[in-house]
Amino acid sequence: MVTTIDEPKIRPEWLLGGAVTLLGAIIIVVVTMVLGAGEDEPVVAPADATELTANTCAADLRQPHWVPDDVLKAVAECPAEISAGMGRTTAEDHLGTWITYTLDGAENAETFRGRPGAGWPEEEVRGGAFHPASAIVYVAYPGSEELSGKLSGDTVTVEWQDLTESGLEARVTRVDNNGFGPVRVEWTDDVGSYLLLATIGRTPTANAGPSVAELIRIADSVAAEDE
């Protein structure tokens, strides 16, 4: 008896199905890679705040080494830019250098819609729904030995606070409107004088801007790590 064993045959439809499956897998991988490449890398706060102004005109300036985690970017303006932006010739040698740190997060984002007026429902305005973006402004005046003129007013409080890390002392001026309002922190060191300004803002859901303690910590970080 002769037994015939058929050799297994690769049927054409199997080949076709395999090719289609392989092609589909390749397409999925390629599309995923292309889409993934288009996504932004998550922005994280740098370990040292001076990295935010690297490669700008303020790179060599004495500036904060620490900022709150909400700060992800900064814009530096040096005297030449400030003078030009004003549209009026100004001597640059006594102008300060400004760094504006913007704060991330919904409560810190600008919420204006169109121009002020009838399109702004009064109840929403009253509740603080229309507000600017939160920012911390830092100004350095190299070579200066003085602070700005002392502010006064019934709602103004002025006190001196120790900057424990740097061993300096800062003048903290608040316009205290029920816990909200502008805060100025000013101090001098052996290189110049400095100012930090931010507003503790009232929004419908939360406070906007940094706390006073955070501003003090920012100020303390300016000199502490440069010495």
Next chain:
Amino acid sequence: MPTTRTWLQAGGGTVVLALIVAAVVQAANSSATWVSNDPVGECGRTSGGQVVAAQNVLSAATGLETVDGTWDSQSEAATRAFQAYNGLPVDGCVDTSTWVTMRALAISLCDPDYSCQGPDHRIRYAAPGGARDAYLAENDCDWGSYVLPGVARSPVASNKVIALSRDAVTEIKCGG
């Protein structure tokens, strides 16, 4: 009997003392203009230099687009938003506490040791389309508003420093 030299010394001393007192009083008045201004809005002045100053600050703080020295509903809405964000009573009136809050936002452009000429203070707000700025000038006699082109509307000129405490929109002239 005092000699002529004594009289001259006494007279000279008196003149020096008077100059010092005048300087101190003027400096005090200069900084006080921000805390003792008249109310602006429906509660007070509706035109003039103080309206220009308030509108100038509001242009930076809220995006108010027109600074013309005449109070209107847009100015009032902008004031209300400014007051709400800063924790002030929301009434649309630029009163003393609102003036003080605005003043605290102004940062000297020049180092505090040095007296710049012209616009020497700035209020800056970060904004999605770029920062919004308002410029001010602290002079011996008064503060002034320097309004940027594109925001200033007649009779406010963008290249002049407008006196804050004048009833009309006029360029600042100290000693005049």
